[in-house]
Amino acid sequence: MAKAGRPAATDDGVRRPWGAILAFLLPALTVYMALTAYPAFRTLWNSFHVVLPRRETFVGLDNFVELAQDDIFWHAVRNTFVWAAASPLIEVTIATLLALALYAKVPGARFFRVAWFTPVLMSYVVVGILWMWIYNYDWGPINATLRALGLDGLARPWLGDPDTALPALILVTSWMWVGFNMVVMLAALHSLPREVIEAAELDNCGWGGKLVFIILPLVRPTLLNLVVLSFIGKMKIFDLVWITTKGNPLWSTETVSTYVYKRAFEWSTFDLGYPSTIAIVWFVIVMIAVLALTRAFRVRDKLEY
């Protein structure tokens, strides 16, 4: 047995300074327990209760049963999945093309790198207001351009039409995040081994061949990481919707996050049980989706290599 005040010996004879380890871990553990573990546990607890001020009632699975029959929730789930599926494809595809253009040192590459990256530096509030102007029916540049081209029939309130509101918002997030994806892709391109590319060039491999057979396979892990990151980001999207449409019209832009907020703070109730149920169910869905994505990519990796 180790003497008090002295590090305890392990099986291999190395003494571990448990006091110091604990001292270093304690602040981080405390913050983690207080701000992550407890809220997560509390949300799970709430999901089985009706949680009103000064009283909580256990309701078992009632909240989950109600949620299964809540068509607004399923509307929000569908919208969020559409967003999370479409955005990564759009963002990563365009970002790859732009990164390749910069990698090939097109004229004005420095300017374009800054210009394309700038949107990601803006907050969703600014971006939301900016695009509400762009989409304005009367004087927004999109409708103004359409009218100038004699295409008046195509002008519409882009954020006010249930058919166009969600695609219009997906376009906004794509515009905003393409720059971030582009910079990551550019870094990946610059870190490619020169000798492999030079060997391909010695074999008279053209740009298309290098892209398809050398570059894309080598940057594939980066691409997949960007897809997963974008997917997770869109599964949580809230700010842009809240600023622009608040889920309108006809729930066509409602996302799970906006619906949770509405149920928690805008529904005529103080109950936090039902919103917690939505949060728990959505957490599980997102977790499964991310695991499925990761697993799918890993399987393909095994097949290829």
Next chain:
Amino acid sequence: MRHRLARAISAVVLGAAVLAGPGAAGAATELTFWSHWAAEMPKRSFVEAAIADFEAKNPDIKIKTTWYEKNALYAALKTALRAGQAPDIFYAEPDQVEYMDNGFLLDLSGLNWDSVEPWAKEAWTYQGKPYGLPLEAWTVELYYNKAKMKELGVEVPPNLQFAPEAFADLVKKAAGKGITPMALGVGDRPFPGAHLSHEALLKRLGTADYGKLLAGKLPWTDPRVVETLTWVRGLADAGLLPPTFSTLKLAEAHVYFHTKPGALMFINGSWYTSRAFNEPDKGGQPLDFQLGIMNFPAVPGAVCNECRTIAVGGSYVANAETKHPKEVTAFFNSFLRPEVGNLWLENVKVQTGIKADPGSIKDPRAAEYFSMIAATNKGAKYFFGIPIQVMTGKPKEVFTQVINNALPAGNITVDDAVRQMSAAY
């Protein structure tokens, strides 16, 4: 040496201040007060003047005021009330039944209710007890531009109410001349688009059946409801509303009506004045604007064309956990005098739940406005509250999305709207 002396004097002064501080603070009771209307200067100025007057007469009571915009206030209150950190007095509206449901509000039975309009007290009565000081009251009014009406060669009937066919003709005539018949938008509010349907349904059903409809005790599949919504949808299809209806914000709808591009009509709460009577460069109507007010048109098959909605809006309530209920009651009672009601009418130019005399108004613009309001409300039978003040939970959410937005925007059929409303209860 001089520095030491200065430090010693400072320490003595500071010590005296620290010792005197609690005694001085303890002499006055401080009431904390959170209110909406941070940017609505007429209302804010009125309340600030009332507070100053109260403090002058009650030097032992101080009101510590914090001004908010409505959404920020509501979000702050939800958290503060849960945490037991809410102010003594705060702004609320009668649709916030969750406050009463959870016992957050002080029973205000002790107020001088004789100075309050009975319908306004009723709006704040929950399970037999009154909970709010009903400062702001309003009716749903149909405003019109007299000049544009003249331009169309149409005269408003003497009873200020168009027949259904005449109103439909008016809409078509205006749309045909390139004038938007009615400025309206739901870009930032959950209720303006619903004014069309709820006023029509109220007239068609009468107050009793309309109340049952909102409470879910009369089905939305009732033929009278379906016919009325079809009539409303027909008006929308005839080009009643601007193409920007779904995204047009309330302030923009005001400007759309009276300034640019200009519309023939505008349906809104009678608090229209709180924006339109500002200076033109602050969103107010042009000084030479010819404002008219008429009744909502008669509705086909209506049983009560004189029925209309009256609502209590901005009010003040007290925290049930306040440590100063007597002071709060005294503060609220300081509002409940006819001269205060008159001051509200004169300065804010919106109706109030406090008994007041519109005849006492000296400002000619306000006097003319209230005489027009009196004309449209002559012989009216009232239903209290707009639907989102009466509904809660899912019916309220579906009503907001479907009846307020999608139906008048033409994004949904009447059958689908009825199906969704039926499923919401």
